[in-house]
Each structure stands twice: as C-alpha cells, then as structure tokens.
Amino acid sequence: MLAVHKTALDAGRFPPDCFPMETITYISTRGGGSPLGFQDAVMTGLAPDGGLLVPTELPLVADRLDAWAGLSYPELAYEVMRPFVDIPPDDLRDLIARSYATFDHPAVAPTVTVGDVHVLELFHGPTLAFKDIALQFLGNFFEYTLAQRGQRMNILAATSGDTGSAAIYGVRGRDRINIFVMHPQGRVAPLQEKQMTTVLDDNVFNLAVDGTFDDAQRVMKALFRDLPFKEKYALGAVNSVNWARVLAQMVYYFYAGLQVRRETGAAQVSFAVPTGNFGDILAGYYAARMGLPVKQLILATNENDILARFFNTGEYQLGTVVPTASPSMDIQVASNFERYLFDKVERDVDRLVTMLEGFEQTGALRVPLTSGSVVDPLFAAGVGDRVATLDTIRRYHATHGYLLDPHTAVGVAVGERFMEDGVPLIALATAHPAKFSQAIEDATGRDLAHHPRLDALKDAPTRCVALPAEVEAVRSYITEQVD
C-alpha cells in the first residue's frame, strides 16, 4: 500500500506561515519520467507515459484534526492543500478565497441532517454540482500559473454532463485559456447540455460527439497521448484525472467529517459516495489515508456497476454503458481507478502495467481478495438501480420534505444498506435536484425541483458543433479554431 510518511511540515520544522522548502512531488503510475512539483503536475494533467500522477507521499494529519475542527471552509482548504502545493502560501490562500467566494452558501459545503443521514451539500457552486468545488479552484490555478509563465492553454475535456459545465464556468472569459468540451450527443440531460451550450464566451467551444461518454474519453486520451500535438497546442486537462481536482475534493471529507464528529461525538464516520469516474471517492480514500477517521467509504453506482462489482468480487470487468436516471455516473472505464490500483499492487509498476495491458486486451482484470474475502476493508459497495433511486427520492421527499438529486439518491440508497449503529453516515449530495428535475418528477409525480439560475437558461441562445467521435475530426477542429 501507499507509503505514508511524515513530511518535514508534519515534523514541525516550519512555522505555520513559512513557505515549505519541500512540498510533495508527483510520479506516474506507469513509472515514466521524474517526479514533478504540483504546478507541473497540474499543467500536465495525464503523465506523458499515459499514466496518472500520484503523490509520492501523504502527510499524516491525525494529530491536527481537533485544531482543524472549527475552521471555515477556505481556512481548512488551505491547511489540507498546503503540503501538496508548491506556490507561496499567500498566493494559495488567495486562490482558495477567490475559488469559494463564487459559492452561494456561507459554509460553501454545508452538512444538513435529514432523518438518519448527514447530507453533505456539495452543490452550492455556479453550476450546482460538486465538480465546481474542484473546477473553480482549477480555473484560478491555471490562470495564475499561465500568467506567471507567460503561456497559453487549450483545455480539452470529455464530459458525461457536470464536468463540462463546471469546467466551462471555471475558465469562461479568462485570458490565455480556450476550452473544448466534448459531450456525448443526446446522452446528457437537456438542462446540463444547456448549461454548457449557453455559455457564449469566445474562449468556450462545445462539441457534441456522436457516441458515448467512453468514446469521447477515448478521443481525449488519444489526443493527450499524441505528444507533439499536445505540446504544440498546449493541451491541458480538467477531467478528474487532474490531480488538483482530487486534492480540492479531499477538503470536504475533512470539513464534513470533522463537523459531524463534533456534533455527534462519534469516533468515526462513514461516507456514501455516488461514483462514476472514481474521482470523488478517491479523494475520500486519500483523506482516510491521511488520518481522517473513516469507518467505511460506501461506493455507490447506478446500473453501470463495474466499480461495485470490483469491490465485491475483485474482478474489474468491462460492461456496456447503459443510460440511467443518474447520467453523470454512466461510465464503465473509471479513469481515476488506476490511482487506486497503483496502491493496491503496492506501487509495483510492472505488475500494474501488466494488469492494464491485460485489461486492454480482454476487458477484465482481477486483484486478490484479502483474508476477509474483500478487496479492501475500507470500502463497501453496492448498486442503486432506477427503482431504488426513484424510491429513495420519493421517500426522502415524503418523510423529510427534502429533495435528493438522482445521483445523491443512488448514494443514499446504497449507504442505507451499510448503515451501522454509532457510525454517522455522511451522504455526499453531488448535484442540486433542479439539475435533474425529470427524475424528481418521475419519482414524486410532481415538477418540484427548480432553481432560478436554471429556469433562466430555458430560452437562452446556445452555441455547439456536432462532430463524429473520431480523433481526427476533433483534432482538426481544434487546429482550425486555435490557428
């Protein structure tokens, strides 16, 4: 498993506001290249050898949790992120402050009690989904670094919905940055599509590709693997493979975990996490490894259940993507999973590469189970299908007057199955219900979920180009626009 060391910071060698001489560096899961600092890791996105960048070490923070318990969200974000980030402390503080000033709730990510569940509302950002938490920060961080280096960047992203709009809102109108966002045509909730295509800033390009999300992701990965193209067009990534996203997401596990622990007096908490690309829950995994007392990370998928099957059987086997009531999780190949797998094989690069090559050829890979016949005692996993999702939305509305979006409902449905006495359950609410109002209507029979910002999009003008899900088509579109 991942080696966890005390960093110089933890050893108390630096006073709290001193710029750390040594921050954590990042290496590729495929073993290529030399370690990168945070700024380079974030600007690169995917590692040049096609692997994912992971921290060489994690700070242990268990002895600081009591001191962190009363901090505001931006203050806590600074404490959690600082050992990982190689820019001066005041700059980091400033980027964090600006990133969360765009949220419309004073707590940024409040936790509310709904029946037996603590709902962590991650949807108070500009696009009303949890991805804003990472992408508001990433947009600011790109702008900061590009200005410092006198460079420009062309962001290329593939989205099953929420990533696209959150990424667009993270960088719209900024100098030095263009953004190209591919979404699978007709497979994104209509409102989500509108959230992307109604952004008319000159630096924003929406591409509707004829295929699934996985097809779009394949095109994206192929273009990132084409190193001369990547160099020439200064491609940047905002997909959940970008390390900055995982890092920014770790913060709310600490924020909610510490708050709920204080309120309930419990020693440990569990988190129910609706999962697609394994980005959100991976942040929880790292938070737990850093010393947040987590009993279980409850991984919840919809019918696209490759990850639930993996954690229950040890076999990671490709299925076909089916459309569901929670479209942002309609994913089979989870791009962040490689980071977890890297730790699971004890950072043995050769073994990992062999597994991944096998997966490329056969569509399956397998890890051995531990003595308790589980893949990992930290994880529980299950599926919330359409029936369970709609039933959960209906129940929480009828019983508590609270509307869960369908992704959140998948997490709550699966979380309830693993609930334990004395261990508070924190359910991550990943989207505002109004983003998926059709599911709310299907569940309750009423059109209940609205948000003024979304209602205002209905008649707004849009801009979007349709392209085949082919590498060459997307490549030449980008080339034309940039040149």
Ligand SMILES: *Cc1c(COP(=O)(O)O)cnc(C)c1O
């Ligand atoms: C992206 C998304 C998810 C899944 O998050 P991953 O990091 O891909 O696991 C869940 N819910 C909503 C609303 C999302 O936008």
